[in-house]
Structure formats: C-alpha cells, structure tokens
Amino acid sequence: MDISYFLTAAQAGAIEAGDMLKKNINSPREIEFKGAVNLVTNFDKYAQKLIFQYLYSRFPDHDFLAEEGLTKEKGSEYRWIIDPIDGTTNYAHKFPVFCVSIALERNQEVVMGVVYGLLYSLYKADRRVMAEILAMISGVTLTAVVLTTVQIGS
Numbered sequence: 001m002d003i004s005y006f007l008t009a010a011q012a013g014a015i016e017a018g019d020m021l022k023k024n025i026n027s028p029r030e031i032e033f034k035g036a037v038n039l040v041t042n043f044d045k046y047a048q049k050l051i052f053q054y055l056y057s058r059f060p061d062h063d064f065l066a067e068e069g070l071t072k073e074k075g076s077e078y079r080w081i082i083d084p085i086d087g088t089t090n091y092a093h094k095f096p097v098f099c100v101s102i103a104l105e106r107n108q109e110v111v112m113g114v115v116y117g118l119l120y121s122l123y124k125a126d127r128r129v130m131a132e133i134l135a136m137i138s139g140v141t142l143t144a145v146v147l148t149t150v151q152i153g154s
Helices: 003-023 042-058 088-092 127-137
Strands: 031-033 039-041 063-066 070-072 078-086 099-106 109-117 122-126
Touching (some): 003 099, 039 088, 042 063, 042 078, 042 088, 042 099
Parallel strands (some): 063 078
Antiparallel strands (some): 063 070, 078 099
16 A cells, blocks of 8 residues: 555555644643653553544554553554653643654554644654655754643642
C-alpha cells in the first residue's frame, strides 16, 4: 500500500485529537500520576481514544501501541505508535507547548511519522525524509526547554 495513504490517515487523526486538545486547553482536567513525576490527564486518554478509533476504523488488522496503556496485537506487519499528548506536563499546566505524535512501523521499522504541534503546524515524514533529518542533526547537541512549576500552599 502507498505510504501516502497512511500519512493522510495519521495526519487526520492527529488533527482531530489536536483540535480537541486545543479547544480544551483551559478546561478543568483530571490529573493522575503514572510515576513520581509522570502525569496523565483525562485529555491524554480522550485524545488517545479519538486517534485509535480513527485509525482502527481504517486499519482494523493493524497492531496498535499507545502511551496510555493501549495495546492491540494481532500479529500484523504494521503497528501504529501513538503519543496522544507529547508534553503532558505542559498541557496539565495549561502551557500550550505540546504535540500529538503518531508513527507507523512496518516489520518493526518506522516508515512514517506525524507530529501535530498545536502552536506551530503539522509535520510529517516518510522513512527517506526521517533519514535525511537524522543525518543532518547527527553530532548536534540539542538543548531542551523544561517547564518547572512550584506550588506554594494548598
């Protein structure tokens, strides 16, 4: 199957979930902890559900692995990997720097990916473009920006 069909589907799923997240950035949220500092919100779960339902309705024979505990293994050569909110800590604190990330593996090799950054735009790449990007940044030191919060009082 043509990779552009998968890219189009991933793009639409990411935009659907991302638009829901953008609409709800200031809504009250339920926050749970998956670890000492690893947050998950009700919106992570809802975005994951939207993406899964969208992709599963088009590719019911594919495998799925998503950050918030979703695993569907059917033994397919294709597996979708979903991070419904990459930047949950930012989203939980209503800081609008986060994205929706979706990748597709074929026979355990990533063949395409989509990143929908809500403040920026949609980025997508097939395997060839990803290889070019990796070659471009090899040897480059990346500096991360970290959101630190302090709560004083109750």
